[in-house]
Amino acid sequence: MHTLDSSMKVKDVMLTSSKAWDIVKINGIFDGSTVRHIINTPLLASVRNDKLVWKLEHDGNYSVRSAYKYCINNTNSNNISGIAGNWNLIWQAKTPPKVKNLLWRIGRNVLPTRARLNSRGVQCPLHCDVCNDSEENSAHVLFLCPRSIDCWQRVNLWDQISAGLNINNNISDNLFSILQRLDKEEQELFGVMVWSIWKRRNNQVWDNITDSNRTQLRRHVGNPQSVPQQVNWEKPSHGRYKCNIDASFSPMSNKVCIGMCIRDTNGCFVAARTEWMEPILDVDIGEAMGLLRALNWMNEIQLTNVDLEMDCKRVVDNLYSSRTYRSDLGDILSDCRTILTTSLVNSHVKFIRRQANEAAHRLARVATSLASFRNFIDLPTCITDVILNEMR
Numbered sequence: 313m314h315t316l317d318s319s320m321k322v323k324d325v326m327l328t329s330s331k332a333w334d335i336v337k338i339n340g341i342f343d344g345s346t347v348r349h350i351i352n353t354p355l356l357a358s359v360r361n362d363k364l365v366w367k368l369e370h371d372g373n374y375s376v377r378s379a380y381k382y383c384i385n386n387t388n389s390n391n392i393s394g395i396a397g398n399w400n401l402i403w404q405a406k407t408p409p410k411v412k413n414l415l416w417r418i419g420r421n422v423l424p425t426r427a428r429l430n431s432r433g434v435q436c437p438l439h440c441d442v443c444n445d446s447e448e449n450s451a452h453v454l455f456l457c458p459r460s461i462d463c464w465q466r467v468n469l470w471d472q473i474s475a476g477l478n479i480n481n482n483i484s485d486n487l488f489s490i491l492q493r494l495d496k497e498e499q500e501l502f503g504v505m506v507w508s509i510w511k512r513r514n515n516q517v518w519d520n521i522t523d524s525n526r527t528q529l530r531r532h533v534g535n536p537q538s539v540p541q542q543v544n545w546e547k548p549s550h551g552r553y554k555c556n557i558d559a560s561f562s563p564m565s566n567k568v569c570i571g572m573c574i575r576d577t578n579g580c581f582v583a584a585r586t587e588w589m590e591p592i593l594d595v596d597i598g599e600a601m602g603l604l605r606a607l608n609w610m611n612e613i614q615l616t617n618v619d620l621e622m623d624c625k626r627v628v629d630n631l632y633s634s635r636t637y638r639s640d641l642g643d644i645l646s647d648c649r650t651i652l653t654t655s656l657v658n659s660h661v662k663f664i665r666r667q668a669n670e671a672a673h674r675l676a677r678v679a680t681s682l683a684s685f686r687n688f689i690d691l692p693t694c695i696t697d698v699i700l701n702e703m704r
């Protein structure tokens with residue numbers, strides 16, 4: 313039987329033989345909920361020293377700005393007039409003021425859609441003027457109207473939007489849930505597209521002008537801040553290999569799963585690997601762990617001239633930044649740098665759009681259902697179509 317005494321330290325509930333929690337001991341001391349909190353605290357091999365980390369900044373350093381923001385956000389959520397949500401996602405996006413203003417109105421649910429006008433006693437038709445089919449509310453106009461879906465698919469944002477959308481939630485929750493899923497550039501593209509879709513709706517309702525999807529897309533392309541990016545996978549240059557890496561997060565199984573896929577100059581499949589780890593980690597830390605595992609794998613199989621690609625911009629930027637990170641992310645990236653500057657000097661890491669990282673993405677998803685780590689020498693069926701398609 314173990315008991316808690318005031319002189320105990322965290323290391324007293326860790327195993328002495330390996331870096332892991334002493335689950336038997338922890339179960340003997342704490343109640344169920346505390347046990348879960350403890351064993352869901354990751355013990356990462358890269359983190360070797362104890363230090364104070366400020367959780368509200370990515371680099372782990374204290375800043376007045378983040379503390380102020382925390383206070384403001386927490387006061388607001390208790391206030392009936394304030395709507396909870398990460399409003400900074402709107403204010404900090406690099407979009408024109410008219411786009412910010414529109415997003416703000418959506419977040420406050422004050423967009424004058426027909427459903428909203430009717431609820432306020434305005435006599436007007438209720439149906440959507442674009443598809444003539446459903447009730448025109450914010451979620452329908454912006455996301456669920458077939459014409460809007462088509463636009464989102466064309467700019468490759470539909471997957472993330474449909475994943476973030478829950479029709480049982482209000483438009484404000486949906487907006488923030490979608491924004492949260494997007495990286496910075498995608499948030500900007502998202503904002504401009506929302507603006508463009510709303511403009512099309514107004515042209516239709518007020519001037520009876522039907523914009524084609526092409527006009528609609530051109531409107532956003534015409535905006536210099538939202539030039540679409542290269543989204544295709546590209547073969548590595550002559551004599552080099554490319555390894556795509558992605559992490560997938562499974563709250564259900566409390567795991568982070570990693571998918572890695574190596575291809576040669578011709579785009580031919582060379583090898584793939586899947587791994588997973590418990591407990592689930594923050595997104596950036598999970599993605600960084602994916603990179604570290606991939607670098608270790610390159611080392612193991614002695615592949616030295618590799619272009620590594622991943623779709624987590626923050627990890628790639630921080631890897632090559634001189635800023636010091638106190639957080640766990642900093643420790644993992646420091647291990648990555650060590651490998652890159654000692655055994656893999658001919659390799660480098662690049663950010664690519666999610667759409668060009670499909671092979672690794674699918675492997676990471678498959679890893680969720682695999683009991684052990686897996687090496688693939690033959691082309692796995694789950695990515696056959698992606699590989700063949702990208703060889704062209």
Ligand SMILES: [Zn+2]
Binds near residue numbers: 443444446452453458
């Ligand atoms: Zn419609």
